[in-house]
Amino acid sequence: MLSDQQSILLIDDDHDVLEAYSALLQQEGYQVYTCSDPQQVSGLLPEDWPGIVLTDVYMPEISGITLLEQLHNTDSQLPILLITGHGDVPMAVEAVKKGAYDFLQKPVNPQQLLTLIEKALTERRLLIEQRKWRREQLGEHLIGHSGWIRQLRQQLETLAETTLPICLYGELGTGRTLAAKYLHRISPQRENPLVVEELTADTEQPLDLWAKQANGGTLLLKNIECLTLVNQRLLIQLQDQQQERKFRLIVTSQCPPAELAAKQQLIPELYYLFSLTQIECIPLSKRPGDIEVLFRHYLAYACKRLNRQQPQLSEALVKKFTTRPWPGNVRELANAAELVAVGVLPVAGPVNTLATDADPTPLDERIENYERKIIIEALNIHQGRINDVAEYFQIPRKKLYLRMKKYGIDKMDYRY
Structure with a gap:
């Protein structure tokens, strides 16, 4: 497999041609990898290789056009320069339309070749740097x-x-x-x-x-x-x-x-x-393996923003967080992490389970107790923000206010 230091993959079934082009390019300071069998090329290129391919069009086993299509199936932005004989020019022009970087006609002008290679390599390196930066951004956030x-x-x-x-x-x-x-x-x-x-x-x-x-x-x-x-x-x-x-x-x-x-x-x-x-x-319920790492991320962020020391999480608490259904998904998880950062534990248990009492309790009273409990929990999680709580429950704000009034709940008691 090629290394990042090898910037040009040179392909031609004629060993004399390979040697001549390789000598020219090495003289200019390029590290060149030569290949006389185009069938071996697919296994040579690592992901995000910052180099370019220079290949002859007419080869008996695999043509340069077929090779272009194979390589672009893996990386459609890999620069591939074609070297073509006079009779292959229409084919090379068609290949450029299919995504080839450019083509050169035999006999190749050395200065034209070097200029084209330097241009293609510069663009390729910038592209690979851009890809790596994108992955870092996405992985971080x-x-x-x-x-x-x-x-x-x-x-x-x-x-x-x-x-x-x-x-x-x-x-x-x-x-x-x-x-x-x-x-x-x-x-x-x-x-x-x-x-x-x-x-x-x-x-x-x-x-x-x-x-x-x-x-x-x-x-x-x-x-x-x-x-x-x-x-x-x-x-x-x-x-x-x-x-x-x-x-x-x-x-x-x-x-x-x-x-x-x-x-x-x-x-x-x-x-x-x-x-x-x-x-x-x-939803988080379909990717439970992400819950702990997400919670720790938002907890660290909240502690840094609020200038608080990051608390140690017990195994029992982590288990409780990872098994909770989180109907509000990442937004709810982030709010819960902020509450933990200020010393409030908002999660008493899964919100979809009703507590059972030893003594029989009328159904209406059980329902009211449960409703009051989940409203308080939601206010805790969303720090008293009524719009967020109403959206969380998917009910109008007016309806939420009426329920809160019924249970004597004041949103100001949950502002931290």
């Missing part, structure tokens, strides 16, 4: 070890290199907005605005204004199913593939786009924008 979170980071890294519209869907608190923000942050549009708008059915939707504000950057529309039909059609026009997109579109929803389309909440044209680029953000 999209926390977890599960297969799903690894797949999410890989998907975002790949999609960052495009301007395709994307839909992130899943339960509240599963990280849809966080994923969208970091997709923008690692994209070429990161120096331009990220415009985030939360849609509701009863508020104004100045889509034209939002599109202008997001020009050159990213427009994130939350709750896409609330977008009016007029604005859905306008959005289709703004994302017309026949024109250069003026902004990257990301939308979020709690439901899969296909379900929204079936309910006629999305027009078909808008659905098809995301048909190949939709990502489900799954």
Whole structure:
């Protein structure tokens, strides 16, 4: 396998040609790996190799064009330069259309070859540095070890290199907005605005204004199913593939786009924008292996922000956290970590279990006791923020206030 120091893979079935090109390139200070059998190439290149490939087009076993297709199946951005005879020029031109970096015609002009190689290597090194930076950013901020979170980071890294519209869907608190923000942050549009708008059915939707504000950057529309039909059609026009997109579109929803389309909440044209680029953000209950590492991350962050000493977590408490259902997902987990940072333990046990008493208790009283308990727990977790608690329970604020009044609960008692 090639090393990072070997910057050029030179392929030709003619040993004399290999020796001549290799001598020229080594004289210029390049470390060259020569290969006379193109069938061996696929196993030579490590992931994110910062070099380029220089290959002859006409070879008896595998042509340079076939080799190009094979290598680009693994890394579509690997620079591949073709060397072609006079009769192979049309084939080489077609290969450039398929993704070859460029081609040179025999007899090769040495200075032209060296100029092209240096240009391709410079671009390749910058690309590999960019890839590594993206992975560091995603690994640092999209926390977890599960297969799903690894797949999410890989998907975002790949999609960052495009301007395709994307839909992130899943339960509240599963990280849809966080994923969208970091997709923008690692994209070429990161120096331009990220415009985030939360849609509701009863508020104004100045889509034209939002599109202008997001020009050159990213427009994130939350709750896409609330977008009016007029604005859905306008959005289709703004994302017309026949024109250069003026902004990257990301939308979020709690439901899969296909379900929204079936309910006629999305027009078909808008659905098809995301048909190949939709990502489900799954709840913590489906990735329990990420709970402990996420909790420790948010606990450390909260302690640093609040200038508190980080507490030691007992095994029993960690087990309680990892087995809790967390219906509010990562958002709820982060709030719980902040409470632990200030010395409050918000989790008494799973919220979906009713305590049993030794003495018989009327059903209505049991239900009221349970309701009061989970409201208090939610207020603790969300530090008395009524909007967050109402969203957590998926009920109107007015209804929540009435329940709190019934049980004599004051939100101010839970502000820390």
